[in-house]
Amino acid sequence: MSLLERFLKYVKINTMSAEGKDLTPSTPEQFNLAKVLEAELTELGLLDIKLNDNCILTAYLPSNMNSNLHIGFLAHMDTIPGFSGKDVNPQVINNYNGKDILLKGITIKTKEFPFLHKLQGKTLITTDGTTVLGADDKAGVAEIMEMLSYFISHPEVKHHHIHVAFTPDEEIGGGIDSFNVKDFGCDYAYTVDGGIFNEIAYSNFNASSAVVKIKGLDIHPGSAKGHMLNASLIAMEYQNLLPTFANPMYTEGTEGFIHLCAIHGEVGEATLEYIIREHDLKKLHLLEQQMLNAKDFLNKKYTKDTCMVEIKASYYNMYNIIKKDKRSIKKAEKAIKDLGFAVITSPIRGGTDGAKLTQMGLNTPNLGTGGYNCHGPYELACLEEMQNVVNILINIAK
Ligand SMILES: [Zn+2]
Numbered sequence: 001m002s003l004l005e006r007f008l009k010y011v012k013i014n015t016m017s018a019e020g021k022d023l024t025p026s027t028p029e030q031f032n033l034a035k036v037l038e039a040e041l042t043e044l045g046l047l048d049i050k051l052n053d054n055c056i057l058t059a060y061l062p063s064n065m066n067s068n069l070h071i072g073f074l075a076h077m078d079t080i081p082g083f084s085g086k087d088v089n090p091q092v093i094n095n096y097n098g099k100d101i102l103l104k105g106i107t108i109k110t111k112e113f114p115f116l117h118k119l120q121g122k123t124l125i126t127t128d129g130t131t132v133l134g135a136d137d138k139a140g141v142a143e144i145m146e147m148l149s150y151f152i153s154h155p156e157v158k159h160h161h162i163h164v165a166f167t168p169d170e171e172i173g174g175g176i177d178s179f180n181v182k183d184f185g186c187d188y189a190y191t192v193d194g195g196i197f198n199e200i201a202y203s204n205f206n207a208s209s210a211v212v213k214i215k216g217l218d219i220h221p222g223s224a225k226g227h228m229l230n231a232s233l234i235a236m237e238y239q240n241l242l243p244t245f246a247n248p249m250y251t252e253g254t255e256g257f258i259h260l261c262a263i264h265g266e267v268g269e270a271t272l273e274y275i276i277r278e279h280d281l282k283k284l285h286l287l288e289q290q291m292l293n294a295k296d297f298l299n300k301k302y303t304k305d306t307c308m309v310e311i312k313a314s315y316y317n318m319y320n321i322i323k324k325d326k327r328s329i330k331k332a333e334k335a336i337k338d339l340g341f342a343v344i345t346s347p348i349r350g351g352t353d354g355a356k357l358t359q360m361g362l363n364t365p366n367l368g369t370g371g372y373n374c375h376g377p378y379e380l381a382c383l384e385e386m387q388n389v390v391n392i393l394i395n396i397a398k
Helices: 002-011 032-044 114-119 134-153 232-239 283-299 327-337 353-359 383-397
Strands: 045-053 059-063 070-076 091-093 124-127 161-167 190-194 206-215 257-265 269-278 309-317 380-382
Touching: 002 032, 002 124, 002 134, 002 383, 032 045, 032 059, 032 134, 032 161, 059 134, 059 269, 070 134, 070 353, 070 380, 070 383, 134 161, 134 190, 134 380, 134 383, 190 327, 190 353, 190 383, 206 283, 232 257, 232 269, 257 283, 269 283, 283 309, 309 353, 327 383, 380 383
Parallel strands: 070 161, 070 190
Antiparallel strands: 045 059, 059 161, 091 124, 124 380, 206 269, 206 309, 257 269
């Protein structure tokens, strides 16, 4: 099976995850891909192949040289819940002409996506315009499988101990929570999950979430004078007390934000749901403090129980841990440079499974996949870049 065949096979399997489920995996469909991969790993002859009830699939390829180094590679199997990943009908464009790409009902325009120019002459895989492609993260899955297949068919190429894991529910968070880092037994690992093929990402947001509850006093509007407290209006006031430019609409790079995700309001009560993000943990706590200050102000202005804020930590910037042991970064940098490519590092404006794994004790930076425009019908992948990633993974494991 070629890399392209592998990729096309995996993207056609529906593995959409679903929000609001208390189960992992959030959808049983994710097992469909896990079982296909389990069979392929068995056929390749890997050891310790395990698919657990949470749809975490792991396998092991022992080193064929004198090595004590155990390296892990992970990719997630699910696609986003918000846009269809069912009946994916991938389109293969050979020798791409560098022009706008017309699909069913949409056009991928070079004007909107100028990176397309540099993909001229390459092989692209796009959606048909009606679904996601699922290159996020089946490109990563295919690349890891292709690396394993390479080492199996080239026993003369020496490599370290290789451990692989395919995991569920990355897109909704939480798929990795039950991952057993100790059983995985690696010195360090990589998620292969999106970004330019020569990118290593190891700095992500520190993240927390906040739920703000406003209690109003609901009285018939005809006799409200001097008595009514309209929770919806106070909720708007709360938002206006927060720093205007600490908003995802106005921030980039490592800059943080407070993002209002949802608001539900009536006269009697209102709820605001926020996420808070900052690369610098001290600055994250300052943003959280501003949210508490806004609450205190409203409780002084109205009555003392008007506003309640509950803040929960979600995940942390992996760099705080990785900076103490940069072996994973150095290995990946060398693997990329040895192929003649420049190394790109950029801050992740989000979290990754790797952030959680790093927190659990397994340093796990992220590598690119050669997939672009994830999470929508404009998603595409470049086959040559995917092959570059395979070569990078091989180099890392060697
Ligand atoms: Zn992903």
